[in-house]
Amino acid sequence: MLREAVSNMLKLYSSLHSRTDPRIRDYPLMQGPIQMTTILLAYIVLSVYIGPRLMANRKPFRLNTAMIVYNLSMVLLNGYIVYEFLMSGWGTTYTWRCDLIDTSESPQTFRMVRVAWLFYFSKFIELIDTVFFVLRKKQNQITFLHVFHHSFMPWTWWWGVTLTPVGGMGSFHALVNSTVHVIMYFYYGLSAAGPRFQKYLWWKKYMTAIQLTQFVLVSIHISQYYFMEKCDYQVPLWIHLIWMYGVFFFLLFSNFWIQAYIKGKRLPTTEDKPKQNGSANEPIAVVSNGKHLENGSAHRHTNGKILLGKVKEI
Template identity: 55%
Template sequence: MQINNLTSSVVLIYKDFIQNADSRTDDWLLMSSPFPQTFIIVAYIYFVTSLGPKIMENRKAFDLKSVLVVYNFVVVMLSLYMCYEFVMSGWGTGYSFHCDLVDYSNSPQAMRMLAVCWLYYFSKFIEMLDTIFFVLRKKNSQVTFLHVYHHSIMPFTWWFGVRFAGGGLGTFHALLNSIVHVIMYSYYGLSAMGPKYQKYLWWKKYLTTIQLIQFAMVTTHISQYFFMKDCPYQFPIFVYIIGLYGLIFLFLFLNFWYHAYTKGKRLPKVLQAQRWAFHTNRVMNGTANHGKHE
């Protein structure tokens, strides 16, 4: 009896919750409820952390060079398109970068913003292929907590963003993220093209710097809300979520930076060689100088 009452209460709460959703997205793909996407995300986590590695354990790694080149540059083009749409639907055509509200009308501008918000949300499922390719290539060391958490939490939270607040100040981080992805996936695409392109990829270390700048900008922008005297943003809960998101990823990427680059574990090979040569010279010079003082 208690279980039935609890179930009924949950259903009522959900119905009351979903009544506030944006009716313009009622019939859009994956928008009817959060459960289909939750199933996809759970399946993704299970595959990349458990099932996939077990399947590949006694198998030869797949050679996905051509697939990776195509995939990465397709994501670059998609990210460029989303940058353009975010700019043309608000961020370059009227948004103030301060208290920008969600336009719930059916005007062409409002629908254009809503459409690119949905496309950005859907692109997060496409980007899950990053991890699946790692597993198929037996690059399990790259399937880190940060990586899986990022690819899981983004589509989950963005469902609520599109369903309730498709536009306004809560979309600034999507524009920034699309810009960063143009740079990042360009790097991945060039890297997948083979060793002869490695000498042009000395800027790998700066990818993490760019991501750190991104999260600092996201946190700074959304924090304005707490200092505005009058900003009737329709769903303040998203301000808190975005702010928390920015801080969490800023911390996680700083931690990644420290362990991956300060210690030199993830530097490009050419920089690793330079780093090794630098430290070797220091040791040799130190030994020579020590000998002079003896």
């Protein structure tokens, strides 16, 4: 039984290796699913079990400088990814409708391969988000959905980049997501800089609206596939998965908007001030590679009493 299982695993591995697009095969973390799966499993164990236990009897670290550098570096990285997506197709040759997977070996094709891999690799860099939570003892922020999306997103993108590194219309959501990340990490960089930057954070209440717009754009774009008379996109499975992902998160963030800003009447006021630790008083919902973040804790003072409403990141 064991020998048969091992044999089947080796056959699957060999099949995946043979189907790996030769244009992406030599890139880091692209030689097979074992390496990247091991990294993600280690991330789950460290963030959920080992990390919190190591920090249990220690004081939280103050990581403002590191967070500023990290967030602003992510702004630059995602800005570069957006630029490369535009220059390698979305701003040059793509029609924004039924754009097929490019199987050629033109310079522009290899440019798309590189940026598709870079987007994939950036998801591993974003695991540092959770490291900051652990070191700052923000364990309530490390929820199931937070860990799930941080690990599930790079895992699924490995399969997409392996089989279709020049994804055509299937890569539009990566362009949009990277654009939103430029805004999101810029906000967090300013927030981590402390109260003196509070006056520059008046637009935090619009972050959820930006996220909702992202999901609408992705869902509308990918939905074209179902209404076109003919679209021979080579891997329709990617189309269906992207559509489900966009709709799911649109519903999730719509519910957040209703609960936080309509029923809860939690719209930010002029009394709101960001904390030194980089979190903001009022919750905002943002997504990093598909993860749902509600930033910080909410504090209000009423008749000398402090009302504390914690919000979580998932």
